[in-house]
Amino acid sequence: xxxxxxxxxxxxxxxxxxxxxxxxxxxxxxxxxxxxxxxxxxxxxxxxxxxxxxxxxxxxxxxxxxxxxxxxx
Amino acid sequence: xxxxxxxxxxxxxxxxxxxxxxxxxxxxxxxxxxxxxxxxxxxxxxxxxxxxxxxxxxxxxxxxxxxxxxxxxxxxxxxxxxxxxxxxxxxxxxxxxxxxxxxxxxxxxxxxxxxxxxxxxxxxxxxxxxxxxxxxxxxxxxxxxxxxxxxxxxxxxxxxxxxxxxxxxxxxxxxxxxxxxxxxxxxxxxxxxxxxxxxxxxxxxxxxxxxxxxxxxxxxxxxxxxxxxxxxxxxxxxxxxxxxxxxxxxxxxxxxxxxxxxxxxxxxxxxxxxxxxxxxxxxxxxxxxxxxxxxxxxxxxxxxxxxxxxxxxxxxxxxxxxxxxxxxxxxxxxxxxxxxxxxxxxxxxxxxxxxxxxxxxxxxx
Numbered sequence: 001x002x003x004x005x006x007x008x009x010x011x012x013x014x015x016x017x018x019x020x021x022x023x024x025x026x027x028x029x030x031x032x033x034x035x036x037x038x039x040x041x042x043x044x045x046x047x048x049x050x051x052x053x054x055x056x057x058x059x060x061x062x063x064x065x066x067x068x069x070x071x072x073x
Numbered sequence: 074x075x076x077x078x079x080x081x082x083x084x085x086x087x088x089x090x091x092x093x094x095x096x097x098x099x100x101x102x103x104x105x106x107x108x109x110x111x112x113x114x115x116x117x118x119x120x121x122x123x124x125x126x127x128x129x130x131x132x133x134x135x136x137x138x139x140x141x142x143x144x145x146x147x148x149x150x151x152x153x154x155x156x157x158x159x160x161x162x163x164x165x166x167x168x169x170x171x172x173x174x175x176x177x178x179x180x181x182x183x184x185x186x187x188x189x190x191x192x193x194x195x196x197x198x199x200x201x202x203x204x205x206x207x208x209x210x211x212x213x214x215x216x217x218x219x220x221x222x223x224x225x226x227x228x229x230x231x232x233x234x235x236x237x238x239x240x241x242x243x244x245x246x247x248x249x250x251x252x253x254x255x256x257x258x259x260x261x262x263x264x265x266x267x268x269x270x271x272x273x274x275x276x277x278x279x280x281x282x283x284x285x286x287x288x289x290x291x292x293x294x295x296x297x298x299x300x301x302x303x304x305x306x307x308x309x310x311x312x313x314x315x316x317x318x319x320x321x322x323x324x325x326x327x328x329x330x331x332x333x334x335x336x337x338x339x340x341x342x343x344x345x346x347x348x349x350x351x352x353x354x355x356x357x358x359x360x361x362x363x364x365x366x367x368x369x370x371x372x373x374x375x376x377x378x379x380x381x382x383x384x385x386x387x388x389x390x391x392x393x394x395x396x397x398x399x400x401x402x403x404x405x406x407x408x409x410x411x412x413x414x415x416x417x418x419x420x421x422x423x424x425x426x427x428x429x430x431x432x433x434x435x436x437x438x
Contacts, residue, residue, distance in 0.1 A: 003109055004215070004267050029192060031222040032332045043270060043323055046162070047190020048219050051270040051329055057322035065296065069084035 004045035006053050009038055019044060082296055086122065089299040094124040096310040102128045102258055103305055104394055106244060107265035108135030108422025109293055115431040117295035123302065130394035133247050133350060134265055136212045137164050137420035138392060141348045143380035144240045145170030150377045151207050151238065151369065152183040158201060159185040160194040161209040164420045167413065171381045191223040198227070198235040207369045210237040215267040217241040217358055218332035221339035224367045236369035239359055242345055244268050245276045246356035252284050256395050261305040262288040263298065266320040273328030274316050281314040292320040339364050348416060349389020386415035391424050398425040405429060
């Protein structure tokens with residue numbers, strides 16, 4: 001029930017966004033996340049965007065993993 | 074042949090597990106609060122990756138599992154009314170109440186519809202003005218703002234035939250109740266990522282301040298979880314206790330202000346009954362007086378017989394991390410996913426269902 005998936009915002013009309021996940025598009029509500037722009041990645045839960053995915057933090061996570069892989073060698 | 078990314082992840086996992094083994098020198102019990110974490114942990118085999126001194130136990134973080142029978146009995150009673158359409162997330166359907174389930178009522182002819190989003194209930198309400206549409210509003214802080222937003226949208230659309238039957242629950246008061254329980258022993262918490270996306274970091278600070286227990290807000294990828302256990306291990310090793318946020322790509326310190334705003338606009342905090350944990354003060358959300366006309370219990374009162382629980386089912390103890398599913402005499406025998414006796418075997422996020430599906434009970438019994 002609490003599962004949420006990241007999706008890319010490709011269109012916005014009022015508080016409705018069209019998002020794309022794995023080639024599938026669907027409409028979601030932006031009532032809980034009104035400050036979204038086209039191109040943002042958002043976490044979608046049961047038809048609502050609930051939070052933006054921070055791309056900079058995601059990049060840092062990737063960098064961290066590379067760094068840790070270096071330690072583990 | 075591993076590609077570069079897989080090799081990087083494998084080496085990172087090796088780093089985390091090695092460090093956890095080095096830092097934790099005596100047995101510890103860490104509780105993953107969230108049902109989605111429970112499933113992710115089993116699916117990725119994380120328990121088997123951790124050193125034996127680290128035990129992961131599942132907590133009361135599956136919303137279907139903690140919903141008591143009296144709520145299901147009320148939903149069943151509403152579903153039997155000829156002018157009612159019930160809308161619900163799919164995982165509520167097979168949960169057994171005292172004498173029936175929504176699935177059984179649907180098979181018997183009740184109009185019960187599975188929705189992906191609570192907003193779909195409003196389209197059904199608009200298409201059936203002669204019917205009363207009742208949405209089963211179940212879930213924690215991740216889901217509750219969605220139901221609240223749906224109430225606001227129903228008001229905006231002028232729909233007079235939409236109602237919610239609220240059993241929304243709040244995670245921090247449940248953690249407080251767990252820690253007040255002398256039977257429960259926990260050395261740290263993996264905190265729920267999606268709940269935290271809504272409420273932020275601050276509501277968990279009591280764990281550190283009052284109980285001197287560490288907590289890490291964790292993401293759902295296997296490496297997120299391993300990193301979070303490592304972050305807990307660092308704290309335990311250093312005898313510190315703070316709330317850390319591993320899931321920073323999603324969870325902001327302040328959470329989601331719009332979600333918190335709609336929650337306080339539509340709901341009020343109420344005492345709530347949790348399966349296996351009893352009534353926990355201020356741990357639930359009920360529709361407030363301003364939006365009373367959307368509250369099914371207030372707008373459409375009905376009599377429901379007192380609920381009875383299945384005596385042999387030990388979901389309550391599983392939800393508090395006191396026993397493992399395999400300690401229940403019903404587990405894997407009378408209670409299997411195809412014929413669940415208790416709620417923990419019904420939901421895909423349920424601890425018993427995860428143990429059964431992934432066979433994880435076998436190596437730890």
